[in-house]
Amino acid sequence: MAHSLRPVPLDFLHTAPVRLVFTAEAAAPPEAVFGVLSDVPSWPEWYGAVSRARPVGGGAGREIRLKGGTRFRETIVAADPGERYAYRIDRTNVPGFRALLEEWRLTPSGAGTCITYTFAADGTPLLRTALRLVRPGMSRAFHDAVRALDRRLGARTAGT
Numbered sequence: 001m002a003h004s005l006r007p008v009p010l011d012f013l014h015t016a017p018v019r020l021v022f023t024a025e026a027a028a029p030p031e032a033v034f035g036v037l038s039d040v041p042s043w044p045e046w047y048g049a050v051s052r053a054r055p056v057g058g059g060a061g062r063e064i065r066l067k068g069g070t071r072f073r074e075t076i077v078a079a080d081p082g083e084r085y086a087y088r089i090d091r092t093n094v095p096g097f098r099a100l101l102e103e104w105r106l107t108p109s110g111a112g113t114c115i116t117y118t119f120a121a122d123g124t125p126l127l128r129t130a131l132r133l134v135r136p137g138m139s140r141a142f143h144d145a146v147r148a149l150d151r152r153l154g155a156r157t158a159g160t
Helices: 030-037 038-045 127-135 136-157
Strands: 020-025 050-056 061-066 071-081 084-092 097-109 112-122
Touching: 020 071, 020 136, 030 097, 030 112, 030 136, 038 050, 038 136, 061 127, 084 136, 112 136, 127 136
Parallel strands: none
Antiparallel strands: 020 112, 050 061, 061 071, 071 084, 084 097, 097 112
């Protein structure tokens, strides 16, 4: 991976030049959703864009490969059971990024969970424009992933 990104703190979620925020409902409770989010190797099973995911650094980080060849080396910056799962991208093979932080915020919603996903980025002007243009595709990928995550949790519950 050729591009190192600058490390950013969690408050970058609120100050990033590009912030894409998506929300969806899951039928499962926050603790169950968090369990799937924090199970790094399971991501390809429910997030269609992910082809490979493995923990690195004794579980402090992740190595993610997306379909199409994009790769990320990440540091987990927040893993609060039932509340949020966040990671900072440290290295990628995608040019143009300067900083990238993603958060999955979990809020109880009836018997289920409201999931708010924030993609916070800084990059070259061309990358910033490209990210805004791909927003609809990212929204679709997020909503598809939440539906698959919910199906996975429903199947797990039905099998117990």
